[in-house]
Amino acid sequence: MSNYYNMPKLPTENSPKVEIFVDDKPVMVPGDTNLLEALKAVGIETPHVCYHPYLPVSGNCRQCLVEQEGPRGRMLVIACYTPVAPGMKIYTPASSARVKNARKATQEFMLVNHPLDCPICDKAGECTLQENYMEAGQNESRMRPEYGKNYHGNPAHQFIDAKGQLRGGKHVDLGPRVLLDEERCVQCDRCVRFMRSIAGSEQLQLAGRADHTYITTFPGEKLDHEYDLCVTDVCPVGAMTAKYFRFQKRVWLLSHTPTISMDDSLGANIWLDHADGRIYRVMPRCNPEVNRSWLSNTSRLAFQQFDKNRLPAMGFRVIQEVISETKSVGGKVALVAGGACTIEDLAALRMLKDSLGDSAELFGGTFKKVGAPDGIAMSGDPMANRMGFKLMGVPDDNLADLVKRAGEFKVLVTVNADLFGEDAAAASALEKIPSRIALSAFNDATAAKATLAFGIRHWSEIQGSMVNSLNILQKLNACPVCPDEKLRPAYEVLSELAGAKFGCASEAFRQAGAYAPALSGLTYDSIKSTGNLLEGGNA
Template structure:
């Protein structure tokens, strides 16, 4: 470990740590525009200038281009540093338009924050500001306003280093420098939304979120993207029960700071037209849980199949497995993708398996001896009731299923074919965990209240068990997860607290490794 001194406070960090991160660990914030932990160092904004102790006395250097080493001492609160920051801010703001009232970035804009923290100068400009191209439509997801740009080149480096497409370039010279693309070119990748995230100012803004809501109204809740088995960590931005956007949440082990556009746009399904809000019995509104319980009672447990869901949380799967055990019903699990899933895989964040919890489901299926899709297909003629937990079984099996009871958050061919449909909560509406393709158990937190009559799947299963005269005690996610982690050897020792913001890997498999984990 390297001992570095930041403002006379000595801390130990790993050698080679960037000094902006090291300062952060010491509780000192170094303002910066161009530095990004997951991009290369450009060092062109000069905002992170600090003083280093050298034999020649204190010298001004940029902190982002400085790696921690033993004996390194920096100072971030000297008068010279303050003067530099002030000058940099004044310089950056010379041509910056006063667009704050209409700019979506305001509220989370580095220029606004740093002006208030470090500059507070009056404008000395007498010449007219340089006008550049505004409101340029450069891609599916992104609008570019060149006037607002501070030429930090984060977006250029993102294109070069992350997506390897390199569309955006800095053009022209001097104060006419602006971000742009070659004529006729458009952004053409699935990670455009990240450009709006990394842009420290309002130059690149997201079309999807444009003018939707001021960011200072939004509350952010930690969640997990349920778009594919990668399980990108996200922040759910919501206000008064309405979800407005997903932002990637930094997790260096899973998604770094990025997420894909299809995942980002999934917030529309929370309150979308496809959302299931009311229970249906044979196409009519009714008490779904009572109807499901009645049909299970009528046919008897041996003719009932409970199908664990790859889209459902660990808690819901555990609840259903417990119900199957209590009833003596058959358990199955079916891999595959639902209707309408874009089975795109790019080897980066987007995975071909579009289910967030395939691994968790499979783990529980193996634990409880559930049969797979083939077994289910073979057993179908003997079955009178098949309960599908959030998965689109009709599409996955490719055939009609008798006595289908569907627990689902949104409409699918399965819910359309089902005799009984029970609405369950969307992931942003419940506390639960998902196990991604790495075997990482990640926590997803409740951001909003369930819409309509929906309730978390584990609570719905609990209610169904109660209607069948069984007590599962799975309505509380914390308790359910504890029971689950105690019962499943590879999850032993995990609880909600120890999962932390970044999640925990499953313990390695004792004998044969699971196939999906090998990737």
């Protein structure tokens, strides 16, 4: 079926431009890619189902047909599997009725046994089949209503419905997170290709032939990979649905906030899809350099805890008093930054350190284990902004030092750092420090052990920036789901403690430029949605 070695070559900024003729008009397109991407680069969208830019080309849906002038006349070819050649002559539906009819027929075949589930389908609104229908289909139905739908897939799941139609496979449990609707499946085999060549664990297979094809796992096995929810993204129809999002919200009611996942140092680009003041789902945001179209289950499902167990923002005056008392009486202050601190938080933290003088010392790091990159969308490092720490001159791995010298300090300020939660045994030495101030979004173990716990905004609710493990400066955007408007971002709280309050993230970013020369030439608003590669990066 799919040839797994055949990844599509995507056009880049450096692609050579070649001249091809589209509908007899000369256009300049990227020369080192396939026809589908080349046409897309000049603004001609080709409907497709099985083609995905980050999956091997399979070419089984035949939806992207175009006509090409060849030695034997004009032939229909699939755009996704035809490489661009200089001088080739291509005809799209704009000029060729044959292409139009061929696409329409393909579309009609695909819909023959596709159930009319759109009203109850979670994919409705972002379904490739719906989009293609509007672009290439729109046929009058030639079905004979007395026969209706006739599903031939998995014989074990067939049933006859109240109208006497042969139906089947409505909710097949594939694994702990994914549900399959065999009837909706169009056998594009994107999920099979994803599991085979991206996830590297062939847990899904196409069984049967022709009209009887259906998606299945091996007998007795389940789909339980760390990236298994990606198959619900790549599925062009509503066949693969995520259990956590099933029937939660119609997709057109969701608003999307582009931001960065701050639980891993690769900084996967994500969309936070929210409505009614809460996040409903997290979707990967395509970034060719970082996570492509993939997102791990850990990052994707983390949102379920974002609004739980939150700390209220109370007692700011007391923190100010403690800080000013330390300033007047003397005594050392340990400022600990956790991995989810943004560049802006670090700038504010350094300002706080400067205002405290020599008595303050910066610490940073995590007790969690640092793993290895998995090559898909995780670097394995829980310290999300580690490169940012290095850039800002904040230590990123000296917690052991802090634990050893805990007796020296009088005040411990932790920002987004759950020291006690990560390693209670190592952190128990820190309880010797008389006043422990925890700035944290959650009422975690550190907040419980702290003498003063102060609620701040979670990374999903703030503007900010981070530098990922590939040295790409990426921008976080605030999703309007903060449970309490009184909660403030960490950089605002810290800068107020330092005596010069930042009004917004761009002010804090400007201050960060003063500490990190690599950032001094940039402004917050100039950070691109896919990030800016900083000097010395190896992306």
